[in-house]
Amino acid sequence: MLSNVVAVVGDEIAAFELGVVAEVFGLDRTGQGLPGYDFAVCAVNPGRIPTSSGFAVMVDEGLERMRAADLVVVPSWTSRDVVPPPALVAALHEAMARGAKILSVCSGAFLLASARLLDGKRAATHWRYAPILARRYPDIEVDAEVLYVDEGAVMTSAGTAAAIDACLYIVRQEHGAEVANAIARRMVVPGHRHGGQAQFIETQLPESEVGNGLAELLEWAELRLSEPLSVKRMAAQAVMSERTFLRRFYTATGTTPHKWILEKRLALAEQLLETTDLPVDQVAQNCGFANGDSLRHHFARRRMISPGEYRRSFRGRLADGAAGGRALRNEMRTA
DNA sequence: CAGACTACCCGCCAAG
DNA sequence: TTCTTGGCGGGTAGTC
Numbered sequence: 001m002l003s004n005v006v007a008v009v010g011d012e013i014a015a016f017e018l019g020v021v022a023e024v025f026g027l028d029r030t031g032q033g034l035p036g037y038d039f040a041v042c043a044v045n046p047g048r049i050p051t052s053s054g055f056a057v058m059v060d061e062g063l064e065r066m067r068a069a070d071l072v073v074v075p076s077w078t079s080r081d082v083v084p085p086p087a088l089v090a091a092l093h094e095a096m097a098r099g100a101k102i103l104s105v106c107s108g109a110f111l112l113a114s115a116r117l118l119d120g121k122r123a124a125t126h127w128r129y130a131p132i133l134a135r136r137y138p139d140i141e142v143d144a145e146v147l148y149v150d151e152g153a154v155m156t157s158a159g160t161a162a163a164i165d166a167c168l169y170i171v172r173q174e175h176g177a178e179v180a181n182a183i184a185r186r187m188v189v190p191g192h193r194h195g196g197q198a199q200f201i202e203t204q205l206p207e208s209e210v211g212n213g214l215a216e217l218l219e220w221a222e223l224r225l226s227e228p229l230s231v232k233r234m235a236a237q238a239v240m241s242e243r244t245f246l247r248r249f250y251t252a253t254g255t256t257p258h259k260w261i262l263e264k265r266l267a268l269a270e271q272l273l274e275t276t277d278l279p280v281d282q283v284a285q286n287c288g289f290a291n292g293d294s295l296r297h298h299f300a301r302r303r304m305i306s307p308g309e310y311r312r313s314f315r316g317r318l319a320d321g322a323a324g325g326r327a328l329r330n331e332m333r334t335a
Numbered sequence: 336c337a338g339a340c341t342a343c344c345c346g347c348c349a350a351g
Numbered sequence: 352t353t354c355t356t357g358g359c360g361g362g363t364a365g366t367c
Contacts, residue, residue, distance in 0.1 A: 231343065243357045246344060258343060258365090290366065297365085 002101065002174055004038045006069035008088070009059065010111075011044065014076035015051040017105045017163050021073045023187060024167040034182055035175055040065050044085050063091045071101045071170070074108030075163065089115040096153055103155045103170065105163040113137045117154050124149045126159030131286065132275055164189055214238070214252040225265050225288045231257050261288075266302055269295060273311040280307045 005025040007018055018041065026039035042061035043049055050056045066072055072095050077084070092115050096102060104112045109125035110133065112118050119139045124130075124147070134142035143149055148157035148166040157166035164187070172180035217238045221229055234257060235245035249257050265287045272283045284295035299307045 241357050243344095243359095244355085247356085250344095256344065294366075 002037070002070040002170070003035075004069050005071045005073065006039075006061075006066050007041045007073045007075055008063070008066060008091075009041060009043050009049060009075065010078050010084075010088075011049065012078040013049050013051040013057055014106065015053045015055075015057075016160060017075035017108075018051075018057075020161075020163040021075055021105070021167060024164070024171065024183060025071075025073075029183065029186065032182070032186075034179060035171075038068075042066060044088050063087055066091045066095055067098075069095060069100050071103065073167075074102070074104040074111050076105060076107045077109075077111035078107075084111055084114050092117060099153075101153060101155065101170075103157065103166060105157050105166065106159050109133060109156045112154060112156065113140060118156070121151045121154060122149045123151075123156040124158045124162070125156060128159070128271060131272075135276070214248055218253070221261065222264060225261070225268055226286055227288060229257075229261050229288065262298060262302075265289060266298060269299065269307065270303075270310065273307055283307065 005021075007021045009018065022039065022041070025037040028036055030036040040061050041057075041059050042063060042065040043059040044063060046059050046062045048056050049059050072092065088111075092102065092112070096117060102112065102117065104125075106126045107129060109118065109123055110129070113123070113133060113136070118137065122141045122143055123133070124143055125133050130142050133140065147162040148155060148169060150169070155166065155170070157163055168180045168184055168189075171183060217234060220237060221234060231242055231245065235242045238245055238248075240248065246257070249260070253260055255263075269283050269287045269289075272278055272286060273280075276283075278286070279292075280295060281292035284290075284292045287295065289295040289298070296307055299305070299310070303310065
């Protein structure tokens with residue numbers, strides 16, 4: 001039975017992700033007949049820790065607090081490009097060996113991956129980071145389409161709000177659906193959400209306005225940006241004639257399929273340029289551009305800058321890893 | 336940069 | 352009658 005829950009943070013806190021964990025496990029609901037948890041937040045370096053949202057949190061506990069935990073949660077991990085502190089990795093291994101369950105949220109999967117806790121396992125992370133995680137750790141089977149993955153001892157969940165689903169899932173396993181649903185009601189969220197995180201990929205218009213069965217197709221296409229996406233193929237996927245598809249597409253998105261895909265591919269290219277050192281030709285391939293020239297052509301035309309310049313200016317502005325992580329997460333939050 | 340080729344996509348229009 | 356569908360033509364844009 002999980003009764004002692006510890007959220008562990010690095011040198012920067014993702015406020016929402018930590019907040020979700022604290023809301024589910026840290027709030028005393030025993031007065032309403034719901035289970036109580038001994039909840040704490042601990043830090044690699046205790047003290048005043050800034051959040052990515054402009055305010056700071058006081059964390060008193062250090063890593064030794066993890067020794068009592070039945071469940072260790074990593075709500076996010078700031079420095080995805082930096083080797084994590086050995087003491088933190090050791091504490092995670094110790095917790096795992098002791099039989100504690102470990103849960104990561106969003107970019108927290110990078111910490112677990114770096115600590116080699118995900119080797120040979122399936123894992124989830126925010127959809128924007130999934131390709132990066134998969135590339136960096138070929139041994140991990142990254143699933144970009146689910147809200148969370150339960151591998152028993154280790155559990156990973158997708159971006160931001162998927163933390164709610166993952167935490168409630170844990171409660172449901174321990175205490176049953178009734179308890180989990182009661183907590184969900186208190187939080188005013190659905191007790192159990194179906195579907196993958198793909199449903200949160202930003203679309204041109206609110207989903208309610210993307211009718212005509214186009215919403216599914218947009219999701220489908222967005223997950224396949226690296227593949228050839230002709231009008232013919234998409235129309236077939238949407239089970240429509242090409243002419244009707246074009247009309248409905250324009251009605252739903254306000255743009256044409258070709259322009260929509262181009263914009264999505266450019267956005268993906270920007271992300272890869274910012275967060276990886278892949279050569280431009282490789283970035284182009286991963287984004288569905290025929291070659292580097294094609295990417296450079298469209299990038300220059302729509303962004304008024306070359307891919308190389310874009311990468312240099314981004315890296316120049318955000319030289320240190322922490323600032324880069326903050327910018328990425330802030331950008332993600334607007335998605 | 337040029338040229339051939341291909342795909343896109345939008346007006347038009349007949350059919351349901 | 353009004354609306355939607357879907358085939359066709361061909362100018363334009365993208366690809367090689």
